[in-house]
Amino acid sequence: MEKKSGKIPEALEKAVDQLAMKAMMVEADDLMTLGSILEQLxxxxPLxxxxxxxPAGALGRALKRLVEKLILAEVPDSKGALELLARGVRLLQEKIAGSPGGKTAPEEKDFWESLAPLVPEEKPPSPEAAKGGDGESKADTTAKPPEAAGAFEQDLDLCNDFITEGxxxxxxxxxQIINLEQSPDDKECINSIFRPFHTIKGVSGFLNLKEINHFSHSMESLLxxxxNGRLKVHQGLIDFILEAVDVLKGMILDLxxxxxxxxxxxxxxxxxxxxxxxDQLRKGG
Incomplete structure (x- = not known):
């Protein structure tokens, strides 16, 4: 993505570019990738x-709500919703890259009109906000994960999807552990182990499965x-990764x-x- 303003945080540009790649490839039944997209949004x-x-923040909130509805299977046409997600992410890229504000471009107006039936609670930013004026920032009205796991008792199908994919x-x-034992310095191999923990963390957090989320998050941080080269891969670490897999497997089978x-x-x-x-492994133990 071409950078047109020195004020755009590098972390924001990187996050949106990664988001664009996932949005182009995700399928409606790929719950893990949808969870990862939700986490990135x-x-x-805060950026x-x-x-x-x-205006980019308002667009991001709307996309987040759309992804939540995709995860919960609350959209009548999942294929159309995924196409709308990809369009919205492209618009988000343009906004982050510094496209001019002012009147809403035709493609952006069309996006918001297409989104309205699916996410009526989200509205396009006011012209004042688009211009960087004094309009008040829009409050975050996106749905939050439930406060208790019991709130998902009507969403057993969603949990079944998580169980299968998890x-x-x-x-x-x-x-991948077999490959890691043979090539402990292989960064791509480490990444291929990191990513499943990352996506399990994302979806379990949305489902408010606190212990699964906490443990997978801890493993994600370790990996x-x-x-990133701050922790050397050794046999003790590899053995613990396998142990962690067994722990998570037991938790998911219990679920x-x-x-x-x-x-x-x-x-x-x-x-x-x-x-x-x-903690011991992170300290070199």
């Missing part, structure tokens, strides 16, 4: 607080240090049994020993 929000970036991602990690019984109340798990081991 959430991360973009668009400056007055000149508020177990597939854990299997991917197990297969982030490894892929599967809960869903079969028509409820979402995961059994408590004592993660203390595993979290302490993560």
């Amino acid at each position: 959430e991360a973009i929000g 668009t607080q400056e007055e000149s970036l508020q 177990l597939e991602h854990l299997q991917t990690i197990e297969l 982030d240090e490894a892929r 599967k049994e809960q869903v079969k019984a028509g409820r979402i109340h995961p059994s408590p798990v004592d993660l203390g020993p595993y979290l302490r081991k993560i």
